[in-house]
Amino acid sequence: xxxxxxxxxxxxxxxxxxxxxxxxxxxxxxxxxxxxxxxxxxxxxxxxxxxxxxxxxxxxxxxxxxxxxxxxxxxxxxxxxxxxxxxxxxxxxxxxxxxxxxxxxxxxxxxxxxxxxxxxxxxxxxxxxxxxxxxxxxxxxxxxxxxxxxxxxxxxxxxxxxxxxxxxxxxxxxxxxxxxxxxxxxxxxxxxxxxxxxxxxxxxxxxxxxxxxxxxxxxxxxxxxxxxxxxxxxxxxxxxxxxxxxxxxxxxxxxxxxxxxxxxxxxxxxxxxxxxxxxxxxxxxxxxxxxxxxxxxxxxx
Numbered sequence: 001x002x003x004x005x006x007x008x009x010x011x012x013x014x015x016x017x018x019x020x021x022x023x024x025x026x027x028x029x030x031x032x033x034x035x036x037x038x039x040x041x042x043x044x045x046x047x048x049x050x051x052x053x054x055x056x057x058x059x060x061x062x063x064x065x066x067x068x069x070x071x072x073x074x075x076x077x078x079x080x081x082x083x084x085x086x087x088x089x090x091x092x093x094x095x096x097x098x099x100x101x102x103x104x105x106x107x108x109x110x111x112x113x114x115x116x117x118x119x120x121x122x123x124x125x126x127x128x129x130x131x132x133x134x135x136x137x138x139x140x141x142x143x144x145x146x147x148x149x150x151x152x153x154x155x156x157x158x159x160x161x162x163x164x165x166x167x168x169x170x171x172x173x174x175x176x177x178x179x180x181x182x183x184x185x186x187x188x189x190x191x192x193x194x195x196x197x198x199x200x201x202x203x204x205x206x207x208x209x210x211x212x213x214x215x216x217x218x219x220x221x222x223x224x225x226x227x228x229x230x231x232x233x234x235x236x237x238x239x240x241x242x243x244x245x246x247x248x249x250x251x252x253x254x255x256x257x258x259x260x261x262x263x264x265x266x267x268x269x270x271x272x273x274x275x276x277x278x279x280x281x282x283x284x285x286x287x288x289x290x291x292x293x294x295x296x297x298x299x300x301x
Contacts, residue, residue, distance in 0.1 A: 002177060002286035003124045005102045007153025010038040012075040015068035016132050018046030018055020020110040021083020025133060030080055033136030037151060044068060047080050054085045061085070062092030065114070069101045076151070080132040082109030087185065090194050095121040106150055107131050109276065112181030113189065116196050119179070119286040128181055128274070129282035146282035158281060158298040160273045166296035169257065172267035174233030174291045175301055178283055180204040187218045190225045198231040202291050204283065206237030206275030212244050212252035219260045233267040233291040235298070238275030267293035
């Protein structure tokens with residue numbers, strides 16, 4: 001049974017860490033972003049470090065995450081951004097320690113590697129949501145409402161904003177824990193001890209800057225690894241800034257849908273507003289939900 005960590009309260013101390021790529025934001029900007037959410041920032045070393053393209057060496061990023069979980073005065077942890085590098089730090093994460101100190105942890109994109117592994121290995125929810133850089137730069141009302149719902153445990157409906165429709169790929173109803181995130185990070189996990197577990201779960205995927213051949217390869221890899229067959233249901237989120245000619249992109253998506261996704265016969269929708277678009281939903285990883293693919297609805301159970 002996946003547990004829910006205690007929701008944050010205004011004024012709580014949260015750790016800002018560097019989980020992936022480095023940021024060009026200053027300490028003052030990161031602190032400002034956290035305070036915009038009504039929380040008190042604790043800036044860890046990795047959040048302001050630079051090691052090649054990364055926010056410090058792999059072990060430093062992991063050590064900061066471990067230390068933030070171990071510090072009981074800190075009520076939550078949010079990386080300042082995604083980018084690239086989280087799967088490099090996974091071997092240094094102390095999941096046994098983290099399981100003894102369940103608390104809020106949120107992020108998306110490259111942070112997919114952390115959130116799914118923490119939930120799978122430590123038994124408590126994490127949150128697929130925008131991070132501190134986005135908080136500081138400013139979010140639209142829809143996106144911010146979901147961020148606040150995740151942070152503070154507020155009730156929310158999982159619906160697209162007006163004008164953004166979801167569509168049925170395969171009809172049917174599925175119930176299960178939510179898992180997923182960035183498609184490339186999910187595929188990077190396959191064949192490792194950090195592999196995503198989709199058995200009986202509702203899998204959602206999104207990606208950015210992919211090429212048609214890459215998207216085909218990623219979905220083929222998920223199919224060949226049994227991850228699509230294992231899932232109870234599937235949700236396709238935003239596929240933003242796909243690289244290539246429009247006709248090539250359209251043709252390859254149709255091939256993926258018709259030859260890889262539809263044949264699974266799993267309840268499946270597309271058009272979920274989650275991913276790298278400017279307007280985006282947040283989701284709790286590990287929470288049990290019901291996907292009605294005929295009605296294109298997602299509800300808690």
